Amino acid sequence: MTGLDQKTAERAWILLDGAVLDAPRLVYEHDDQPELDYLYRNTPHEGAIEASPCLVKPSPFSRLWSEQARWREHGIILVTDENLYPLADHLRSLLSIRLPDGAFAYLRFYSPTQLPRLMAAFSDLERAEFSGPVTDWLAFQSDGQWRRFRADGNKPVRRASEEGWFALTDHHITAMTGRARDEFIARLARYLSLNDPGRIDTLIQQANSLGFRTEKDVSRYAELTVVHGERINHPELHAVLSSREMPTALRLSEVDKRLAYGVAL
Known part of the structure; x- marks a missing residue:
């Protein structure tokens, strides 16, 4: 109510x-x-x-x-x-x-x-x-x-x-952008069951560096990283994740598929 x-x-x-x-x-x-x-x-x-x-x-x-x-x-x-x-x-x-x-x-x-x-x-x-x-x-x-x-x-x-x-004003936009980011970090932490703000921030930075900008793409990248750990850094997977010739959603789907079927170990 x-x-x-x-x-x-x-x-x-x-x-x-x-x-x-x-x-x-x-x-x-x-x-x-x-x-x-x-x-x-x-x-x-x-x-x-x-x-x-x-x-x-x-x-x-x-x-x-x-x-x-x-x-x-x-x-x-x-x-x-x-x-x-x-x-x-x-x-x-x-x-x-x-x-x-x-x-x-x-x-x-x-x-x-x-x-x-x-x-x-x-x-x-x-x-x-x-x-x-x-x-x-x-x-x-x-x-x-x-x-x-x-x-x-x-x-x-x-x-x-x-x-x-x-x-x-620029002040309004900066404040609103900062609040939106804080809200996203909190949601992502709950979704991943990860109570480590530094780790969450690192995952977001990694995702951004690979060209993932939307909340959906960043969340999916972070989930793959947390679930699969170091396997995400395999050269074959990194080549897919960093490819600018593929749409972001397709890159993530391809990496998810390869991880699920053990193409990259």
């Missing part, structure tokens, strides 16, 4: 990621009278409205709260006294942000993975400006708990036409 008291729950909204979840169907299956709006509606992104984040105000007797397992990994909760249309407009203004080089990029602040990284990178004032009328943001975490981020909720409500007004 979110741990929201009754008074707070009455002020709570759900923001669902329509790119990974059939949000409208889920909502109407579990709520007879919700308020719902697509954030891409009446914006330059309307052509992709089927993938739009959906802002939902559950009705008083909504069954959505008892079905959190269906959506908590694909959306967040926010708390505010603001009404639907001003709130939706403010959130629309955050759909894309300005990067340090002046370019614009989508900001998936409605992802329970991205929101904590973003909030942790902000100062109190930046969080307040970003939040506008929102007093609380809640995101479900991998430890099974909801994490809450507070803001004063008294900053101006932005209009949808102001999209891109919020700018990320």
Whole structure:
């Protein structure tokens, strides 16, 4: 459960990621009278409205709260006294942000993975400006708990036409990247049952030096190394792992196959 008291729950909204979840169907299956709006509606992104984040105000007797397992990994909760249309407009203004080089990029602040990284990178004032009328943001975490981020909720409500007004600095990006790396290291350590931060860091560096950059590829390389030990350093296998002529996934699959069938001993 979110741990929201009754008074707070009455002020709570759900923001669902329509790119990974059939949000409208889920909502109407579990709520007879919700308020719902697509954030891409009446914006330059309307052509992709089927993938739009959906802002939902559950009705008083909504069954959505008892079905959190269906959506908590694909959306967040926010708390505010603001009404639907001003709130939706403010959130629309955050759909894309300005990067340090002046370019614009989508900001998936409605992802329970991205929101904590973003909030942790902000100062109190930046969080307040970003939040506008929102007093609380809640995101479900991998430890099974909801994490809450507070803001004063008294900053101006932005209009949808102001999209891109919020700018990320180099400091924000560095902080978010560092947090993402720390989270990945923690997940990898749990996956490998390896309580050795130095060893984990070495495995990641080795994987990166071979051209493996994605979390999936790095995790697979680390698993092969931990399971097979020194066998991974066989010249024949190293030649495959370091080949730039093969896609990374194919390299790892080929090494896995050769290790499994004893081609390299």
